[in-house]
Amino acid sequence: MSTTQERAAAQKRFALAKSGLDTVDERFASSKWLVSALDKIFPDHWSFMVGEIAMDSLIILIATGIYLALFYVPSSTDVVYAPTSGHVYLPLVGQHMSEAYQSVINLSFDVRFGLIMRQAHHWAALIFLAAVFFHMCRIFFTGAFRKPREINWIIGLALWQIVSLEGFTGYSLPDDLLSGTGIRVIYSIVQSIPLVGTWLAYALWGGRFPGSTFIPRLFVIHEFLFPLAIVGLLTAHLMILWHQKHTDFPGPGKTETNIRGSRVWPQYAMKAGGLMMLTASVTFLLAGFVQINPVWLYGPYTTYTVSAGSQPDWYLGWLDGSVRLWPHWEFRSFGHEIPNPFFPGLLIPSILFGIMFAWPWIDKWIYKDYGPHNLLDRPRDKPFRTGVGVAAGMFFTDLTLACATDLLANNLHVPFERLIEVLQYGVFVGPIAGFVVAYWTCLHLQRTDAHPIRRPVGGIIYRTASGGYHTVGDVHHDDHGHDDGHGDHGHGGPHSDTPGGQSPRHDAPTPEPVAGD
């Protein structure tokens, strides 16, 4: 095409787009907002993509979940599995099972593409939780939860809790032996709550375990209540994120008042769409090739059988591990008792989540730093916080290992008693060791200014705003640093950043952004 033709075509497109956008503007006065939305800056760092993967998997979950719901029968009515005209799973023929279990078996074997939808739903749930978990770790280790983003930290944690429960209620729906066992344990934990436990359990289950009311209720919870909460909280999360803008890693030219990234339209949006397609691709490849939750092998739930090697999905392993490692203690006096499962099943998780919810304020108090921050910390620059994070990671890892003691004992050929004892010590030793190693590593990294994984040492290559590169040996004396009122935002250099406000950088009060009329 000649240039004039191109020009004419561009003008035509422009006129078309404009008349369309005008139509919208005449109703919503949307142009001002749309300009800023299309020009909105999104970060290009890979670690920010993980949040997108979480969102993509949520979309897959909702789509596949609605499909499953069209076939699932939320009923515990007893039926005998019988050969039908369609495909049957022969080993189960003649067995008693709930209608719920039968509907999942039929969905898996008799409904074409039912199995792949089920497996995609479950894989998407695992990917979703992994992405959310990674996202949470990044927020913690880089200090992204600091003012003004404390509320999003809280919403994020609440999301993590609800999403874990959503996953749990999901894999409990098929009413197979594994899920029934999990529900039985949960009933016992609810029943163990002081004062109101039995009432609560009877209210939730409509009476004594298992009862016939619970599966229909579980279905409403899994497919209406929790998804509603998740979508609601996620919307709030993203609106706040949109308003506050994302955080940014420190670097040359970066300040508290500017932001680096790509404008969303068109390149970034296209990349994000591509990422969503790749997430779907991986999910469906897994759903096709890697079997997950083969409920027909576990068999239908009965109250008197259980299979050895019952493990929850990975994100709830730590809770199961906690229940396994807590010793046989419980408390009894004045004719009342606080039963054993209450402590590891509710009290310890509540304390842990309490600390996590309060962390933004604990962190302020530790570092005597109450100001707002848009630039992130590098984990090494806050050895204490990093140490706490690694310690928490060790704690969760220890508990997660504990949920598989039976499998591990079999595979390692050690008595499970020894393994449990080791992991019981590990609850204390692991976090302490993790803290010490992480703290020491941070100090070491500060001193050498090395990349934790990449070698060699000796300088950092920076990409400048204009796309050029330059190497910096000692960033501390690098005149690209900007005085933004927060001192040098520690890209390296030996900081002694111990708790108690020793940090020279944070002793100075952080100036509030000056508001002018």
Added chain:
Amino acid sequence: MSNIDDELTHPGPAETTAGADGHVPASSVRLPFGRNPRHFGIDPSDPWPADVPMDQDDTHWRFENDPKGAKRAERRIAACWTVTLLASIAVCVVYVTGANNQLAGLCYGLAFGGLGVGMILWARDLLPGHEVTASRGHHEVSSEGYRVAVAESFSRGTDAIARRPFVFKILAPAAGLLGLGTLFGPVASLGPRPHTDLYKTKWGKGTRAVDQDGNPIKPTDLPVNGILTVFPEGYMDDALSPTLLINVGDSDFKVQPQRAGWNLQGPYGNIVAFSKICTHAACPASLYNVQRHQLICPCHQSTFDVLDDCRPVFGPAPRSLAQLQISTNSDGYIISVSDYTRAGGGPVGPGFWNRG
């Protein structure tokens, strides 16, 4: 692309001039960002901030000056999307030819994957975009004027409420009770009150023990070291009732005080009955280690010593499994003498607040 930029950046007259039809010719409009369409988050009424470079340009794309490269990129992208096209057809073929799960996964994976890779290549090679530095703007906090204004607006209401502290004092508990009162009924209807339900199982005086096929059991059905899960006849589904019959033979079973005669002894051995419901979290304690006469609960590995009152010897279970007093009826079938009792270590299963 650059053509449109030229259009947009044309300096227009200071005033917008609408035509007769109310539409404004684009070239005659003053744009909010003046000659620079890339405003990078800066409010047009603000001076250009020092930390946002002025010369940034993110309207270029990778193969802008390399028509051959661009053609190659175009072909690569087209190839990816052709994969999507073919895989989308293939997945329908897979459906009608038996819906093999692996093939379905492969086709879906290729369809989504081809689309995704193509989109990412398109973004990388042919679409404009580049990292830039923009301003965060200054809406992180409102101006002090607005902060005072909002506090005043709010106080307009609270002042009026504070003038009448008495009604407010009544309102607070009234609203609270309204909340509790409206919730009480619906919540109470969710389930029955537990009363003493958790103390009871379906065993009773003379209840026959049946196996999972509903057959009654005679002591001779259980060989030495044999173990069998039994149910009160007619109540297979009751979650607290499953009970283990264990023939401990001539092993040294310690009879607990007040429990003499609770077991069945005869030429067939020594049969004892213990609740199968773990006192930890109610899983069925179903693994039996014959050599050590230990029951192991597969859920959290609590281990119970059968010969010594099913006392927990390892793991989180805090209490012994309850023992059921058994006997035989006139037909020789095993029956329970009563429900689980305090003397037998009942109530069965995990603890609860008023278990005491």
